[in-house]
Amino acid sequence: MLAFTRNAALRASSRAFSTTASRSADMAKLLLIGRLGKDPEVRYTKNDKEYIAYTVATTNTTPTAEGVQPTTTWHHVLSFNPASNNYLRTLKRGSLVYAEANFELRQPDPNADPDTPEGQRQLFLRHEHIRVLRSPPKDKEEQDAD
Template identity: 70%
Template sequence: MFAATRTAAAARVSARAFSTTSARSADLAKLLLIGRLGKTPEVKRTRTEKEYIAYSVATTNYPPPPPNPDGSRPESTTTWHTILSFNPAANNYLRTLHKGSQVYVEANFELREPDPNADPDTPQGQRQIFLRHENIRLLKSPYNPDHNSNGEESGEEES
């Protein structure tokens, strides 16, 4: 009798190990980037005056594309990704990063279709990729010969 009860309880526990939410709510579009900040993250404001941070990450396709039929290899190309952060805690950290920092970024990815009534030459008339900041890790600070190992500027003071 007790063995049957334990088996039934174990079956209920293992059944709970799987999510009961629909597959639709678990859909995900995420972009992972390892690259360098193209410029120091910028503070911006929405039309409703909500503060956000915009930053760009440059990635280079490596290894380079396969060789051409004549044996020459095309140059590697750099792709620029603009990421937006609306999280105040993350924004405080993003303000401490500098151009040239190597970073690992996780961003949610959304493809926005063009507005059919907009001019095709404007951003609203073109398909856009929207990247919303989720996480960032500093992998390597940029080399700056004007700073010593303590992070202080080196050089002589003027009298």
């Protein structure tokens, strides 16, 4: 009886880490905390489908011989969700945001010129969620209007 119980427990625990492919649960997610580099832009695909493109700037510090050097990385995110797009249109450059995006690394086309985007590896970020942590300071003109 004890051997049966032990074998049943081993089988149950081995199933928790199955090697069976489960594509619906696979994901690659990027979490960004940074500032919007410019106001989100409305763009259109070749099939006239509207989407929003926005850029989040993050700053990393790199130790160097001269001290700590800050470097800025620009992350270009695309949103194809109409409900999210309406909200994204209201955001302003300089807003501190927390953004979640799924990402896909696309390999270069072996027949393309290496100096073109098609000839280079590309990271595509697809918008999932965004939250404004802090709005940008108001411009002098906006303060005068209040």
